[in-house]
Amino acid sequence: MDAPQFADAGVREAVVTQLLARFGARASRAQALREHHSHGQNVTDAGLPDVVVFPHTTEEVAEIARLCHDARMPMVPFGAGSSLEGHVAAVHGGVSIDLTQMAQVLEVDADALDCRVQAGVTRVQLNNAVRGQGLFFPIDPGADATLGGMTATRASGTAAVRYGTMRDAVLGLTVVTADGRVVRTGTRARKTAAGLDLTRLFVGSEGILGFITEIQLRLWGLPETVEAAVCQFPDVASAVQVVISALQMGVPLARIELLDDVQMQACIAYSRLDEFRPLPTLFIEFHGSPAAVREQVETLEGLAADAGGSGFTWAARPEDRTRLWKARHEVTWANFAFRPGHAMIGTDACVPISRLAQCIAETGEDVARSGLAAPLAGHVGDGNFHLGILYDPASPGERAKAEALAEAVALRAIRLGGTCTGEHGIGRHRIHQLEAEHPEGIVLMRALKHALDPRGVMNPGKMVMA
Amino acid sequence: MDAPQFADAGVREAVVTQLLARFGARASRAQALREHHSHGQNVTDAGLPDVVVFPHTTEEVAEIARLCHDARMPMVPFGAGSSLEGHVAAVHGGVSIDLTQMAQVLEVDADALDCRVQAGVTRVQLNNAVRGQGLFFPIDPGADATLGGMTATRASGTAAVRYGTMRDAVLGLTVVTADGRVVRTGTRARKTAAGLDLTRLFVGSEGILGFITEIQLRLWGLPETVEAAVCQFPDVASAVQVVISALQMGVPLARIELLDDVQMQACIAYSRLDEFRPLPTLFIEFHGSPAAVREQVETLEGLAADAGGSGFTWAARPEDRTRLWKARHEVTWANFAFRPGHAMIGTDACVPISRLAQCIAETGEDVARSGLAAPLAGHVGDGNFHLGILYDPASPGERAKAEALAEAVALRAIRLGGTCTGEHGIGRHRIHQLEAEHPEGIVLMRALKHALDPRGVMNPGKMVMA
Structure with a gap:
């Protein structure tokens, strides 16, 4: 496949002018804004877009896509900017399409345990919107990412062991193709055998196939009881063995996180976890009815004792739990302080x-x-x-x-x-690792990319080609 | 997209001759065998292949694919023949590739809770192979289908409410493309963000993108306790409300099946369920520790009582449970007897x-x-x-x-x-329904099909085109 040919400087300027005229205050070429949209959390991956646009509807995204596709102008979807792999860098310039103003929770159905959101809704925003109905959305990558971004990177995080990843949570999508067609994938049904799984093709597609503008998501009922505990081990292998045994026994752990001795040293200092020692440590969370949680706890305590673990240190009060998981989510800052x-x-x-x-x-x-x-x-x-x-x-x-x-x-x-x-x-810097992992598969991925975006205008320079 | 042009009679004859020479007793044009391979469970969808071949390895499948692709000869993968939608009918003739002699369980890892099987292994065979290690594979569509066929149709069945569908159970695949390349998708990791989700693209692809020859599957630990119960309701809405409430509460039901009054009438007669009345009925199965199951049962009994349900009729002994689920799986025969x-x-x-x-x-x-x-x-x-x-x-x-x-x-x-x-x-007869359900999506599906099988030789006449 040849490298895509993009618009020259004159055409780019014309597209930018057209977008500024069409979107008014919702389009900008201000330097500071473009710089903000030139990278995710990893600043070394920067690439400056020519212009940033803030659409409000799927139809507006489609309009931008048609304009850019005709002009062969690169398009880069942008959400919370919390990507760690350079996904949002406009490495070939072009238009950064910021979806954060598409932030409406469109529908919540407590009986069906699902909802429909615009791509710019963040996971914390969604949880705030549904908590009153006794519902929650458990997938938690740490950052308060947009659900569009989480879908595009197939995000998961601490609760995936129980609730799965975005692959599992997404029922269907509204996507805009590279050439500006609007496509609804999936349905609200829990399962389907209706044709190729377009939903799963777009989940994790990192913006290279098109835009994700709306997401139909599973929700879960808030657990009756939540408890958290910490257990320390003489070595990593003992901690891992406890987890293996628990999973074999089908214990439905809500979260189980491992921090090694060095990480604990950094966290104890940064998050003042003074009650712990710098040893390999499991942070565990249990969800369920009181009886179910009690049973899970007893099982885990037994397994931990067999493996030479310490007794459980409890975080029974919500504020203790928050402190514990805050420490877990702060490891990056703990590391920089270390x-x-x-x-x-x-x-x-x-x-x-x-x-x-x-x-x-x-x-x-x-x-x-x-x-x-x-x-x-x-x-x-x-x-x-x-x-x-x-x-x-x-x-x-x-x-x-x-x-x-x-x-x-x-x-x-x-x-x-x-x-x-x-x-x-994969983003920018793992392309060679993807080739190592899927030497034949990447050929198929490139064929799929070419089938859905023959001009190569969607988020170029990512995942399947440099 | 134009209709594919297939090999003419002379070329077909040459391909058949070549396959008979290459595969000896493992290739046949016997009429009875071809007729057996002309349809699934729905005989009205028949289409006679020119020849049937029984490969033993992925490489043999690839060899057949390269030969057929070069000759533009249609290829139809065949498993247990339990398809209900005409997936295996050779509607344009060609080669029926029967994978049932690829029936080896290649690897089982009890610690990782996964296994690797050839596509012709059936779900009952897999369960027999792993039970001794305290493991099981829960996905149960009724028929003893091959795991390749179940993957290709994204099968689910009675236990999906707890354990998910084949979409969830498959970690990775070995596939053979239309032109005979061997591609490994996915990995043994529980989750991945490495590129486009080729695994999920092939799960449910109904043979139109290529062959599935090996499958990496999740396994589960055998539950400590299994109990089954039956509860009858005055109307369907009451039964459904019980299920909605249970799911909102997060009760991890292993199976929950609804049979309406007419279905119960047929089943009572056929399967001698004389203790029941012809009323809307839930068949429920609980998996877990004794305490967890007891709690689930109490919750369900409470919900059922609130909804005007009968008390639970128990199937505590394994033979009673078997009788109950046998009746559930026999509904088709009960209907014919009705x-x-x-x-x-x-x-x-x-x-x-x-x-x-x-x-x-x-x-x-x-x-x-x-x-x-x-x-x-x-x-x-x-x-x-x-x-x-x-x-x-x-x-x-x-x-x-x-x-x-x-x-x-x-x-x-x-x-x-x-x-x-x-x-x-989708198979043969739901193509227009797929178009109604995904009017824009089917255009993308056709583009993907064309990208991976430009000659249209893989299972033609199915899913995306007549």
């Missing part, structure tokens, strides 16, 4: 849980050899863990070491039957 | 559960107007139900009435935000 002035590269390996202890042990040897600090936190129930590899950006040797370490982690995950990215996505 | 000599058309509507009672009530009015018998059985937790519309094949008026009724059911499901097919698939 090595002030350092930069960080995050990894996202995900392996079969039977290989997780081995994977973490071998990774630990790599880390030790590198001489870098690399705290580990992970969604252990899914076999997914993140290293926060800290390096001194002033030292060119350290950056290269950090990148080599990150690469080794991704390739090891692939070798152990897993994936280079459990939840962050 | 109207001896009649033929049957099955429907497969699936709607948001909040619309299910309305959908069934309106459907009941259609049935009454038609004058036909049409027992109803369904996977009520998913909003999915089947009518078995019985008609006298000797009466042309009755067949037309039955078809009109089936069509009305499918279109009503679409109107109520659902789908024309929850689990049977």
Whole structure:
């Protein structure tokens, strides 16, 4: 497939002028706004768009797409900007389409346990909108991302072990194709055998196939009881064995997170978790009826004791629970405080849980050899863990070491039957890892991309081609 | 897109000769064998293949595909032959590739709760292979289908309310493309954000994109306790309300099946369920620890009592449970015994559960107007139900009435935000319904089909084109 040919400077200028005229205050080429839209959380991936537009409806997105497609102008969908893999950088310039003003919760059906939202609604906003009806949306990647962005990256996070990922939570979508057609995928039915699974094709498509403008989502009833506990272990393998046993027994854990000794050291200092020691630690959350939660707790306590774990430290009060999960979500800041002035590269390996202890042990040897600090936190129930590899950006040797370490982690995950990215996505910098993981599959992915976006205008430079 | 041009008679003959020479006793043009491979369970959809081949390996499938692709010879994957929608009919002739001799369970990992199987392994065979390790595979469409066929139709059945469908159970695939390339999709990781979701694209693809030759599947630990119960209701709406409430409360029901009064009448007679009355009935199964099951039962009994249901009739002994679920799986035969000599058309509507009672009530009015018998059985937790519309094949008026009724059911499901097919698939006769349900989506589906099979040789005449 040839590299796409994009609009030249004159055509770009004409498109920008047309968008400014059409969208008024909802289109802008102000430098600060364009810079804000040039990157996600990882600033090294910046790419400046020519203009930023804020549509309010699916039809407006379609109108922008038709204009840009005709002009061969690159289009980059933008949400909360919390992407970690450079998904939103306008690396070939073009139009950044910011969907955050499409922020309406369109419909909630408590009996069907579903809702329909515009793509710019964030997960916290949705939870605030449905809590009064006894409902919640559990998928929690940490950041208060938009649901459109979470759909586009197939996000998951801490509660996936119980509630699944965006792949599972999305029932259907409204998408706008590269050439501006509006397509409804899926239905409100819980399952369907009606044709190719367009919904799942767009979930995780990182903006390269089209825009996601509306999302039909599953909801869940708020659990009657929520309890959280912390348990510490002499080593990672013991902690992982507890999780394996619990999953085999079908214990419906709501969250189970692993933090290694280094991560705990960073978190104890940053989030003042003074009651804990710098040891491998599980943060666990239980959801259910009081009796069900009691039984889950007893089972886990038994398994932990067998594995040499400490007793459970309880976070029974909501404020204690909040403090605990806040600490979990603050690991990034804890890491920066742990090595002030350092930069960080995050990894996202995900392996079969039977290989997780081995994977973490071998990774630990790599880390030790590198001489870098690399705290580990992970969604252990899914076999997914993140290293926060800290390096001194002033030292060119350290950056290269950090990148080599990150690469080794991704390739090891692939070798152990897993994936280079459990939840962050491919974006800009994992394209070669995707090729390593799916050498034949990427050829099919490129064929699908070409079938739905033959001009290559949708989020170019991402996932399947540089 | 133009209709594909297939090999002429001379080329077909040459391909058949080549396959007979290459595969020896594992290729045949015997009339009886070809007739067996001309249809699934619905004989009216027959289409005779020119030859039947039984490959043993992915590489052999790829070899057949390369030969047929070069010759523009249609290829039709064949499994247990339990398809209800004409998926396996060789409507343009060609090669029927029977995968049932690819029946090895390749790997089972009890710690990771997953396995890898060849496509011809059936679900009963898999369960027999893993039970000794305390594991099971819960997805149960009734028939002892092959796991390849179940993947290709996105099968689900009675346990989907708890364990999901094949969409959820498949971690990764080995597929052979139309032109004979071997592609591994997915990984063994529980979740992935690595590129477009090729796995979900092939799950439910009904053989139109390529062959599924190996499947990486999730497994579950055998539940400690299994209990089953039956509860009868004055009307369908009361039964549905119990299910809605249970799902809102997060009760992890393992199976919950609705049979209407007519269906119960047929089942009581056929399966000798003499202890029951011909009333709308829920068949329920509970899985979990003894305490968890006890709690689920108490919750359901409370909800049922509030809704005017009878007390629970228990099937505590395994043989009673087997008898109960056998009766559920025998509804088709019960229906034929209910109207001896009649033929049957099955429907497969699936709607948001909040619309299910309305959908069934309106459907009941259609049935009454038609004058036909049409027992109803369904996977009520998913909003999915089947009518078995019985008609006298000797009466042309009755067949037309039955078809009109089936069509009305499918279109009503679409109107109520659902789908024309929850689990049977599109196959031959629902193409126009797929167009009604996804008028823009089918254009994308055709583009994807063309991208992966530009010659149109994979299972032609199905899903996206006649």
